[in-house]
Amino acid sequence: MARLQLRAGKSPAQSPAERDNQTLPQRRTPTKSTSSSGGGMSSFFSRQSVMMLAVGLLTGYVILPIFLIETKIRGDYVYGRLPQITTSDEVINRSRMLPENDRSAALERLMEDRDVMAHQSLPTSTTPQIMRTKTLPDHHRKKILVTGGAGFVGSHLVDKLMQQGHEVIVVDNFFTGQKKNIAHWLHHPNFSLVVHDVTEEIMLEVDQIYHLACPASPPHYQYNPVKTIKTSTMGTLNMLGLAKRVKARILLTSTSEIYGDPQEHPQKESYWGNVNTVGPRSCYDEGKRVAETMMYSYKNQNHVEVRVARIFNTFGPRMHPNDGRVVSNFIIQALQNKDMTIYGAGEQTRSFQYVSDLVEGLHALMNGKYDMPVNLGNPDEYSVKDFAEYVHKMTESQSKIEFLPKSQDDPSQRRPDITTAKEKIGWEPQVTVENGLKKTIEYFQSVLDEAGEIIPTGPGAAKPEA
Numbered sequence: 368m369a370r371l372q373l374r375a376g377k378s379p380a381q382s383p384a385e386r387d388n389q390t391l392p393q394r395r396t397p398t399k400s401t402s403s404s405g406g407g408m409s410s411f412f413s414r415q416s417v418m419m420l421a422v423g424l425l426t427g428y429v430i431l432p433i434f435l436i437e438t439k440i441r442g443d444y445v446y447g448r449l450p451q452i453t454t455s456d457e458v459i460n461r462s463r464m465l466p467e468n469d470r471s472a473a474l475e476r477l478m479e480d481r482d483v484m485a486h487q488s489l490p491t492s493t494t495p496q497i498m499r500t501k502t503l504p505d506h507h508r509k510k511i512l513v514t515g516g517a518g519f520v521g522s523h524l525v526d527k528l529m530q531q532g533h534e535v536i537v538v539d540n541f542f543t544g545q546k547k548n549i550a551h552w553l554h555h556p557n558f559s560l561v562v563h564d565v566t567e568e569i570m571l572e573v574d575q576i577y578h579l580a581c582p583a584s585p586p587h588y589q590y591n592p593v594k595t596i597k598t599s600t601m602g603t604l605n606m607l608g609l610a611k612r613v614k615a616r617i618l619l620t621s622t623s624e625i626y627g628d629p630q631e632h633p634q635k636e637s638y639w640g641n642v643n644t645v646g647p648r649s650c651y652d653e654g655k656r657v658a659e660t661m662m663y664s665y666k667n668q669n670h671v672e673v674r675v676a677r678i679f680n681t682f683g684p685r686m687h688p689n690d691g692r693v694v695s696n697f698i699i700q701a702l703q704n705k706d707m708t709i710y711g712a713g714e715q716t717r718s719f720q721y722v723s724d725l726v727e728g729l730h731a732l733m734n735g736k737y738d739m740p741v742n743l744g745n746p747d748e749y750s751v752k753d754f755a756e757y758v759h760k761m762t763e764s765q766s767k768i769e770f771l772p773k774s775q776d777d778p779s780q781r782r783p784d785i786t787t788a789k790e791k792i793g794w795e796p797q798v799t800v801e802n803g804l805k806k807t808i809e810y811f812q813s814v815l816d817e818a819g820e821i822i823p824t825g826p827g828a829a830k831p832e833a
């Protein structure tokens with residue numbers, strides 16, 4: 368309507384038929400349009416383009432940074448404040464110092480902001496610290512795809528790769544991944560997000576592929592078992608096809624669950640496992656087992672460069688608070704003084720590694736020469752009951768312990784033998800369970816402060832919450 372009035376105002380003598388013609392797409396009557404509107408039309412469009420450019424620049428380089436920095440300042444920090452390059456107060460003070468209407472000073476400021484933002488992350492409530500990125504020469508900078516990059520482990524891996532100065536493409540369907548895990552990179556010129564399900568093909572040009580995409584917590588992978596198996600099979604086939612086409616090295620995140628309920632303890636990579644093919648966990652266990660088979664079939668038949676990491680229980684900030692895993696459940700229950708739920712007698716064992724160790728391991732494996740499966744885990748082993756007591760003590764909780772029925776096919780013991788990782792990729796965990804737990808407790812406390820209350824996910828299948 369506004370457009371119609373503007374044009375009508377410029378040509379008051381036009382007939383209704385002429386005006387109707389002008390509201391039709393102009394390319395159908397180019398001669399008439401040019402003659403009736405003349406220079407007025409072109410200046411209208413050029414003014415609009417200039418205004419859109421100005422609004423775009425203002426939003427991208429001034430309003431958005433101020434808004435995000437303001438959000439950070441109000442946030443309750445998990446990691447403590449690091450020295451900041453810019454705070455909202457500084458932005459405001461500096462802008463006050465500018466002489467009024469001094470366009471060149473304002474432009475200079477915009478350029479500075481753009482330069483700063485191109486080399487760092489923006490703080491968010493989930494990731495409040497600023498992370499700086501390096502500038503790599505073209506021949507060292509890689510294009511790296513991380514499927515499942517918005518998830519718990521994936522997002523920490525993305526942080527490392529971004530900080531190193533690589534170009535990172537995250538492919539995620541946000542089933543269990545969360546946008547807030549990668550929100551601090553969304554503005555960065557080296558970062559791209561593709562909302563996509565790996566069960567569908569995708570054409571990208573990349574040098575390396577970290578293929579993490581798959582729900583990993585038992586309640587989530589059991590929620591839609593058919594989808595879980597499709598993700599591990601069709602998803603891995605699609606990624607292997609991509610790796611083959613673009614000659615990229617591909618790393619699959621497999622799992623300690625491929626050992627099933629292990630009869631050998633601790634588990635070496637040479638152990639073939641003890642898996643129920645038709646149980647509630649099989650969609651995940653068997654999906655990952657066939658995914659490993661696909662990796663080595665593509666290696667042998669098509670010479671694709673493959674890496675396979677068998678990941679043991681991992682914990683840390685950005686775990687989904689509703690993923691129902693033992694670490695998140697115990698901490699969330701303990702911090703709220705709710706009953707801590709142990710499935711079975713609590714005699715089953717798990718070994719827990721902190722997420723930064725895992726990220727280092729994945730990176731070392733991808734960039735090393737060894738191409739057979741490698742266990743990545745911390746051999747520090749606890750019974751679930753002892754672990755509950757440990758978390759209880761660390762959180763100074765008033766919670767009571769509640770014993771619930773044992774989950775079907777729940778592995779009774781699990782501990783990695785990490786000799787291969789030590790010998791072949793020079794990796795071993797650096798973070799103690801105690802130090803990792805401190806950071807994770809602090810993180811979940813901040814999540815609770817924001818959310819008010821969290822009701823942890825119990826045993827059995829459950830849909831991930833947003």
Ligand SMILES: O=c1ccn([C@@H]2O[C@H](COP(=O)(O)OP(=O)(O)O[C@H]3OC[C@@H](O)[C@H](O)[C@H]3O)[C@@H](O)[C@H]2O)c(=O)[nH]1
Pocket residue numbers: 583584585621622623624678679680681691692693694696697708709710711715717751774777778
């Ligand atoms: O509230 C809870 C949650 C879990 N548990 C128990 O704690 C143990 C660990 O359970 P988790 O759900 O954290 O993890 P699981 O070891 O069963 O599976 C995990 O294995 C390795 C990874 O690859 C996967 O992320 C995940 O499948 C299990 O024995 C489980 O029964 C509780 O006793 N109470």
